[in-house]
Amino acid sequence: MSFLDRFASLFSADSSEPQTTIPAEPPHALRQHFAVSSREVNGFEVYSVAPMRFAETSATDVTHYDPHADSLGELPAADAATQAVLYLIPGGFAQPIKARNWDFIAQMVEAGLRVEIPLYGLIPDYNCTHGLDLISAVYAQLVEDHGPENISVIADSAGGSLALGTFIADSSLPAPRKFILNAPWVDLDLSNPGVEKYKDADPILDPTQLRPQGNLWAQGLVHAGITDPGHTTAHPTVSPLNLPVERWQEVLAGATVDVWCGDRDLSFPDATALTDRLNEAGISATLHPQAGGVHMFHLTKSREAKAARKEMIALVTSQK
Numbered sequence: 001m002s003f004l005d006r007f008a009s010l011f012s013a014d015s016s017e018p019q020t021t022i023p024a025e026p027p028h029a030l031r032q033h034f035a036v037s038s039r040e041v042n043g044f045e046v047y048s049v050a051p052m053r054f055a056e057t058s059a060t061d062v063t064h065y066d067p068h069a070d071s072l073g074e075l076p077a078a079d080a081a082t083q084a085v086l087y088l089i090p091g092g093f094a095q096p097i098k099a100r101n102w103d104f105i106a107q108m109v110e111a112g113l114r115v116e117i118p119l120y121g122l123i124p125d126y127n128c129t130h131g132l133d134l135i136s137a138v139y140a141q142l143v144e145d146h147g148p149e150n151i152s153v154i155a156d157s158a159g160g161s162l163a164l165g166t167f168i169a170d171s172s173l174p175a176p177r178k179f180i181l182n183a184p185w186v187d188l189d190l191s192n193p194g195v196e197k198y199k200d201a202d203p204i205l206d207p208t209q210l211r212p213q214g215n216l217w218a219q220g221l222v223h224a225g226i227t228d229p230g231h232t233t234a235h236p237t238v239s240p241l242n243l244p245v246e247r248w249q250e251v252l253a254g255a256t257v258d259v260w261c262g263d264r265d266l267s268f269p270d271a272t273a274l275t276d277r278l279n280e281a282g283i284s285a286t287l288h289p290q291a292g293g294v295h296m297f298h299l300t301k302s303r304e305a306k307a308a309r310k311e312m313i314a315l316v317t318s319q320k
Helices: 003-010 028-033 099-110 128-146 158-169 194-201 207-218 245-252 268-280 303-317
Strands: 034-041 044-051 084-088 114-118 151-156 178-182 256-262 284-290
Touching (some): 028 099, 034 128, 084 158, 099 303, 114 128, 128 151, 128 158, 151 303, 158 245, 178 303, 194 268, 245 268, 256 268, 256 303, 284 303
Parallel strands (some): 084 151, 256 284
Antiparallel strands (some): 034 044, 044 114
């Protein structure tokens, strides 16, 4: 058994039944090295992790006042970093944040970035309307703090649907500078004919399990009167791959998109199709295929994963 097969056997990245229970809170080591704060937005917890920096002058000289940091002179997240990342976790809309996600976040903050992590509600208790509203509100605050030109969105797997869906649902939101999408789930129906081919190659994802999870997530569109019960999962708000080509410019104007995906990943056909669709629409999009990579390979400790994360962070911190 190869390393990747052994890795895949440890957990299912988008299973509705996690192998282990890991607290959603940031680990102690993260709190020791970085400035970690949390707040409630629309009833959900949102974490902000930033470099730990201190004001050289009085707190009144900084742009954003944080009463909790004032006594120590610690800068609030909006002043501790120039560039910000909105990070949307994977998990098939069913799993909470995991230790490997916090590790990735720590690497980003180590590079000088502020990372915002909205812990959106999971099925079956919550659905896409809760998630879309939350992400829209969190992103709007980041725009106020940093401006869209200093924001990147990094979304893993199911987070990719939520990331793009937020801007499709509200095209008045200014697009961020960059999108980095890792094996994005952009068609909840997994209707691409290539999915059946990749089903046997993918040791982690099971389309027969994912489709019902996607359906539960999309039901919010029916409750909100956006679509009828027969077309929920096909709606572009939850399945961005179905957005007409001519609409992408109004949704992502000015943004660049980089897509990472392993070629043993069920998501690979749709990752390829999304990249092609965006380029057809005039959006600068690049696919970064990983030979032998399984779902969420970039979160592993492999050499390829470390290289991928390093490149992602370099793209975000670059001024280009």
